[in-house]
Amino acid sequence: MALKSQSDGQNKAISLEMQTKDCSSDKKGNGNSSDFNPNKKWLFPFMLVTSLFFFWGFVHNLDPILIPHLRKAFSLTDLESSLIDSSVFIAYFAMALPAGYVTRKYGYKFGILIGLILFGIGSILFVPAANSLQYIYFLGALFVIACGLTFLETAANPYVTVLGPPETATKRLNFAQSFNGLAAFIAPTVVGPMILSGKNLTESEMANMSTAALESYLASEAASVKMPYLILGLIIFVVAVVFYFTNMPDVKDENSEGAEGSSFGAALKSMKLRWGIVAQFFYIGAQVCVGSFFIKMATTTAGLEEGTAAKYLGFYGLAFMLGRFAGTFLMQYIQPRKLLILYTIINIILTVLAITGTGMMVVYTLIAIAFFMSIMFPTIFSMGIDGLGNNTKIGSSLIVMSIVGGALLPPVLGVISDATGSIQMGYSVPLACFAVILLFAFNGHKANKA
Template sequence: MTRQEPATRKKYLVPFMLVVSLFFLWGMAHNLDSILIPHLKKACQLNNRQSTLVDTAVFLAYFLMALPAGMILKKWGYKISMILGLVVFAIGAFLFVPAANLLSYETFLIALFIIGCGLTILETSANPYAAVLGDPAKATSRLNLAASFNGLAAMIAPFIGSVFILSGKSFTETELAAMPDVSRSAYFLEEAASVKMPYIILGAVLLLIALIFCFIKFPEIKTKSIAGTPQGSFFSVLRHRHLSWAVVAQFFYVGAQVCVTSFFIRMAQQGAGFDEKTAAYYLAIYGLLFMVGRFVGTALLQFVSSHRLLALYALISAVLCLIAILGDGAYVIYALGGIGFFMSVMFPTIFALGINGLGDDTKLGSSWLIMSIVGGAILPYGMGTLIDLNNDHIQIGYTIPMFCFLIILYFGLKGHQVKTNTL
């Protein structure tokens, strides 16, 4: 047995490294959305609610594609699912070119929806694959390690966005009205055009990774069910009480994360008086703290149970939201940066706790947890509505993520406990 263990680890190493690259790539997509929201708000002349449709387009795809993605995974396995996800993701990225040329917000939303479909297929397959690809006792740590590279993307994407997408040019409604029609149209087209090159490069990288996947052998991991627990249908899998609570917790976590990042730049401009590019640099620092939090959290999980760490981090995040709501000046941004650190381990930890002990139901449970990402489509829209109803007061909107962290706190304390109801 001892001789086989190094060989087994070596067999898993290359597939695991490639799966880690997927975490980085979908992290790039999500964190570029934080740049796109204020950018397209300016380029397409949107209000707060309309600008959050960027999130709605992406995360609605998670909800609608979760069941098909689960079926694809169940029928064709992890490798083909991941390749398909990469190709669909790339198609959406390339659609940014006609969207920018037409200055069509609707076309941008279609492109983002297609990207979301690709991300759904990727996450439905890659998250559980990272969890089961090795020692079951280290599933949570392994998933957090992979997700740490999602955190790396959270730091890099805002920097790329600030350099290649954000222009730093901003005009008031009065200044825009005073411009000649030709100059105003040229300004909007120039703003929209800046997204083309980053997304062309992203699409090309995605196709290259998909090609590499085609030539690498991926072990198809077989899982074992809990004794006496039959394999369920898509809906009956929710008899696992801890999975049901994980779906709820994941819904509110993703909603909270997207709320925090979607309005980060606007918060930095309004609350701390930063200009657009400086606000984007602070968003990159937020991403750095998110990444550091992932690595620190992965290390802490060697000594602290995952549900206790989750509960502690959720409580701290709720307190930091309160500081962001009531604070003033740069302290508001410091609080949001702290949320990035403590929020970092939540998604993979909730995911791993949710699929714990599911056995043959793991793939179906994964689909439910990916479907719950629809929280990122619903809650930011609610936050944008709340902000619009309060005369564009950004801080009041952060009461929504604060409530979300309290739900996650309960999951960490009680909801994670494994219990399967009989049908």
């Protein structure tokens, strides 16, 4: 269903041609990207790729559970616990260009398979990390997982945008990202209780424990992550096998073979892409800051128990999911850029309330922020790569690199929180991020410069 209102220049979006020689024989192996017929044989691969949004959303939304859990197990400061996010999102910066190169050279399917293998290996590495009782090994396992997620996101995001009419690319990507929101609800509500023990010992209590009792306590805390991540790793390997035996549409850039002007320099001539890189950097920083320290905010400002706070984190994820579906629906009637402006202004107001509020109002405000953040990533992404043509994969890699904002900005929040003794003051970081996103929404739609 076509959007009734398009973002400026949306009708000039990704001009790519579907070449389904691997999975269509009745039409000489060729299809058209504008013919989004559900009866096509590539519908199942489309659904399979969409499932990836759920899996990487699932593991990302376990990080807000890991942060308070490992903070407790290893007696970490807010700054030290923020390194969990840094180890994840620094991988996006390090691996985005290699992932983009592999995707361009060998295709979407190969990039997805590499991503799934790394994802599965990193998940299983949680078992030896827990056995070692060393914080650095957890960070290493998370880094490997994130390397896999980089391949998945570099391939899956642009892949979804080209599987259908270019004028509905933003809507289609928002729909796929909605399953990311579903994972944001399931991860903390289902897996959270498996990881969080509810045992909160003070520093004095731990100091009075015998060495054997303390080692037993720390071992039990660390061991609680082994089973959830082991199961996740095995599931990911099964998904990789399904992908391997599935014929995937061979989606190529129009005139990609021998095309001139396909380079990083040519891609960066796009004002939309440059704005998209900056905006995505600050959006991911805001999302990670708000979500990762949700439990700390809930226990500090509202006095909630850790387990209860985790349940509210599930509602946070549910709000994110509902926001994605609602945003996808509203984009039939409102230009994506205008909706982004509206949602960003609302989030600026809500973040101010989260900083100045008290009690459960802060918790409900954070949940509302999740709802209005929901459309930002896919909308910024599709606006950023709009009009890139055969530079789309390069642009996708550069925007994925900007996810490093999730590695660099949470430690800033941690420094502010540790220095002021107030986690709420740390939320001035996402407030500043939303201000930058608002600038992008007003300026990032401008036509590309030659």
